Amino acid sequence: MAPSEQKGSSVRSLRSLAAFEANLRESLFLQKTNARLITLQAYQLIITAALIAFTVIVVIVLLNRPIKNQYFMVDEQGRVVNQINLLSDPMLSSTKARTFADDCVRLVLNIDFVHYKSQLADSEACFTRNGFVQLVNLLQKQGILAELSKGYSVGSVIPKQANFLRSSAEVRGKQRWLVTGAYIWSLQQGKKKIQYPLNIEVSLIEVGINQSIYGMAIETLRITRT
Numbered sequence: 057m058a059p060s061e062q063k064g065s066s067v068r069s070l071r072s073l074a075a076f077e078a079n080l081r082e083s084l085f086l087q088k089t090n091a092r093l094i095t096l097q098a099y100q101l102i103i104t105a106a107l108i109a110f111t112v113i114v115v116i117v118l119l120n121r122p123i124k125n126q127y128f129m130v131d132e133q134g135r136v137v138n139q140i141n142l143l144s145d146p147m148l149s150s151t152k153a154r155t156f157a158d159d160c161v162r163l164v165l166n167i168d169f170v171h172y173k174s175q176l177a178d179s180e181a182c183f184t185r186n187g188f189v190q191l192v193n194l195l196q197k198q199g200i201l202a203e204l205s206k207g208y209s210v211g212s213v214i215p216k217q218a219n220f221l222r223s224s225a226e227v228r229g230k231q232r233w234l235v236t237g238a239y240i241w242s243l244q245q246g247k248k249k250i251q252y253p254l255n256i257e258v259s260l261i262e263v264g265i266n267q268s269i270y271g272m273a274i275e276t277l278r279i280t281r282t
Contacts, residue, residue, distance in 0.1 A: 148262060148271050150221050153233040156182075156272055157258040158219050164191065164277070165213035165241055169204040183274045184261070191277055198279055200241075207245035215239050216253070231262040233272075238282075253282040 160182035167175045176195075180188050195201050204211055219237030226232070235258045243250045259276040267273070 148231060150224050150233065153224070153260055153272065154219055154221055154235050156270060157233075157235040157260060157274070158215065158237065160274060161237065161239065161256055161258065161277075162213055164195075165200075165211055165239070167204065168210040172201065172204055181268065181270070183277075184263070184267075187274045187276060191274075194277065194279060198281070200279075203243055203250075207248075210244045211241060212244070213239050213241045213254075231272075233260040234258070235260065255280045255282055 160179060163179040163182065164176070176192065179191075183191060200211070203209060216238040219235050221233060222236050223234040224231070237256050237258075239254045239256055241252045241254050243252070257276075257278040257280075258274055259278075260272050261275050262271065263273045265271060
């Protein structure tokens with residue numbers, strides 16, 4: 057074979073070898089790329105599955121969690137009355153009895169001459185039926201309504217100290233509480249302000265939710281001027 061032919065054959069061989077190496081490198085690159093894509097897709101599937109599982113768990117927890125009922129007292133016009141902390145929890149404790157008694161005392165005595173009828177009507181939910189009748193009689197007997205009528209007065213009450221539980225007992229299957237507290241009842245008549253120290257005793261009884269949404273009601277409220 058002539059030298060020129062040998063040289064041409066060598067060049068072709070080198071070109072073929074270079075092409076083979078290029079194809080091999082390209083094949084290896086594609087294999088690595090495919091492997092990376094497969095790994096990435098696997099990670100995406102794992103993350104998607106984890107997110108779906110987390111979402112399912114959250115939905116199950118939300119659907120099965122206990123939801124406390126919330127109750128609101130409204131007047132005849134449908135306006136919400138927020139003076140009382142509503143007792144949505146069926147477990148009635150001494151602390152709740154004290155809080156309920158204090159809220160009701162404030163609701164009863166934060167009144168003014170112009171609106172006292174509707175304001176007292178708002179407080180009716182605090183009482184048993186007989187308890188509310190006794191309350192109205194008490195306010196008349198103690199002269200509180202008469203005091204309001206003087207000079208179109210505005211009455212407000214604040215506690216001198218935290219009220220306290222004097223007794224708590226179960227009587228005939230119903231829980232009863234006796235809560236007492238010292239208050240200052242202020243009567244504003246124009247620029248004139250009169251203050252009356254009061255001792256207030258609240259007798260509470262446990263009632264069914266169908267009778268009162270609070271789970272308790274005032275049987276007797278006693279007011280004594282000191």
